[in-house]
Every structure is written in structure tokens, then in C-alpha cells.
Amino acid sequence: MDYLSFRNFRQFERTRREIRLPCDLLLDQRFRELPDVWKSHLLCLLMLAARMDNALPVNPHKLESLIGATEPVELEGLRPFVRYVSLDQPCEEDRAARIHIPDSVRVAVLVRDGGRCRRCHSATNLEIDHIVPICKGGDSEEPNLQTLCRRCNRRKWKKLVARI
Ligand SMILES: [Zn+2]
CATH class of the missing domain: 1.10.30.50 (DNA Binding (I), subunit A)
Structure with a gap:
């Protein structure tokens, strides 16, 4: 079983109830190039990651329901920011x-x-x-x-x- 994990999550992590949002993200070309819907998904998934110890389900539909998305979550678009972690190779x-x-x-x-x-x-x-x-x-x-x-x-x- 695999799960999704944000890269360098430490820069966002604050507590399980809060995230820290570095303003430099606005200067990050990979972030800037995302369609606006993906940008908002990314921010919602960051909040979710804080609550789930940075171990998110890989299933897009499950993610959509967890963040209350009204548009489909495109995992491919988030690829620069997340990585797949396999249980067989912990991290x-x-x-x-x-x-x-x-x-x-x-x-x-x-x-x-x-x-x-x-x-x-x-x-x-x-x-x-x-x-x-x-x-x-x-x-x-x-x-x-x-x-x-x-x-x-x-x-x-x-x-x-x-x-x-
Ligand atoms: Zn033992």
C-alpha cells in the first residue's frame, strides 16, 4: 500500500491544527504554473497533510471527499510537490x-x-x-x-x- 507525502513538508508543518504558508510559494515557478483550481487543491491538501501526519491516501476520490473538492483532484499536477511513499520502502x-x-x-x-x-x-x-x-x-x-x-x-x- 502506498501513500502520498508532501516533499519538504517541514516548511509547511506547524501543528496538527495549523500549517505555515511560506509566501515564497508565490515565487515558486512550479506553483505559479498550476491552474488556479490545482493551486487551491494544493493548499487544501497541505492542511489535510498536517492532520494526517503527511501520509495522504493515493486515491483522488478519497482526497476529494476529504477536502470537500467540487472539482476533480489531479494528482499528476501535484507531482512536483508530493512523492509516493511505499510501505515496502518506508521513506x-x-x-x-x-x-x-x-x-x-x-x-x-x-x-x-x-x-x-x-x-x-x-x-x-x-x-x-x-x-x-x-x-x-x-x-x-x-x-x-x-x-x-x-x-x-x-x-x-x-x-x-x-x-x-
Ligand atoms: Zn520487534
């Missing part, structure tokens, strides 16, 4: 950033967590997980990292999408 940015966790930090996290998954205490197939994903503004510092087994890590992402 492309997250995966790239994982490479940047220095070995010393990995070891420190594993030792801190007793070499076991923090959720089910399994000692096999361990992965270092970003508690707050990189794509949601998390970093690769030790306090934001935890040891999870592969199964619990996948389950964490399924739960995220189940909120949709």
Missing part, C-alpha cells in the same frame, strides 16, 4: 539518511537498547529506526534512534498509514 529520504548514521552511533543505540527490539524484545533482524522519521523532521542523533526488529519496524509504518 526514500529515511533510507538515504540511514546511511549517514555513523557506526559509533548505531552501536551506542544497540547497546543502550540492550541489543533487542524495543517493542517485542526480539534479538534478531534488528534495525535502527528513526523515532521521528527524517521526512517529518527527525534527525539521526541518538535520542531520535531506537532498535526495532524488521517486523516491528514494518508494523510501525502500517500503523501510520492505518490512520488514513
Whole structure:
């Protein structure tokens, strides 16, 4: 199962009840070139993304009903601003950033967590997980990292999408 996620959502995110709208968006050529209907859809979807932890359903009809659209939502038009995230590959940015966790930090996290998954205490197939994903503004510092087994890590992402 896939979901849609705004790129660089951090610049818009404020709380689950509010978004921040940088005025520079008006200067962004990709935004300027959108038909007005798509512009308004984009803004509504940003608000929706704030409420859904930046994990939107890929289904346009579902999006239309969630934002109360009277015109069809064209996902293709929003492409420069969103990316498709697959559950099998949790988050492309997250995966790239994982490479940047220095070995010393990995070891420190594993030792801190007793070499076991923090959720089910399994000692096999361990992965270092970003508690707050990189794509949601998390970093690769030790306090934001935890040891999870592969199964619990996948389950964490399924739960995220189940909120949709
Ligand atoms: Zn586990």
C-alpha cells in the first residue's frame, strides 16, 4: 500500500491544527504554473497533510471527499510537490539518511537498547529506526534512534498509514 507525502513538508508543518504558508510559494515557478483550481487543491491538501501526519491516501476520490473538492483532484499536477511513499520502502529520504548514521552511533543505540527490539524484545533482524522519521523532521542523533526488529519496524509504518 502506498501513500502520498508532501516533499519538504517541514516548511509547511506547524501543528496538527495549523500549517505555515511560506509566501515564497508565490515565487515558486512550479506553483505559479498550476491552474488556479490545482493551486487551491494544493493548499487544501497541505492542511489535510498536517492532520494526517503527511501520509495522504493515493486515491483522488478519497482526497476529494476529504477536502470537500467540487472539482476533480489531479494528482499528476501535484507531482512536483508530493512523492509516493511505499510501505515496502518506508521513506526514500529515511533510507538515504540511514546511511549517514555513523557506526559509533548505531552501536551506542544497540547497546543502550540492550541489543533487542524495543517493542517485542526480539534479538534478531534488528534495525535502527528513526523515532521521528527524517521526512517529518527527525534527525539521526541518538535520542531520535531506537532498535526495532524488521517486523516491528514494518508494523510501525502500517500503523501510520492505518490512520488514513
Ligand atoms: Zn520487534
